[in-house]
Amino acid sequence: MLASVFETYGDLVDQWITFNEPIVPVEFGYFYDAHYPHKVDAKAAVKVAYHTQLASTLAVKACHEVLPGSKIGNCPQLDTSLST
Secondary structure (H helix, E strand, O other): OHHHHHHHHOOOOOEEEEEEOOHHHHHHHHOOOOOOOOOOOHHHHHHHHHHHHHHHHHHHHHHHHHOOOOEEEEEOOOOHHHOO
């Protein structure tokens, strides 16, 4: 199924993103109780982080199988408070 996305839009997209800020659901959903699922559960947080990374890895693999040499990855959360 994922390969069809790359086949369909490959000629239109130059750079692909698997996840935007993948740590945010882990931190705010499972450590800080700031948004859904409103849990403080470190074990669940590790599982969510693992499966998010696994999904990203599988998406990168599928992309490169269909579009070798494509630019693809996640978009990490950047701390702009450190910039000058």
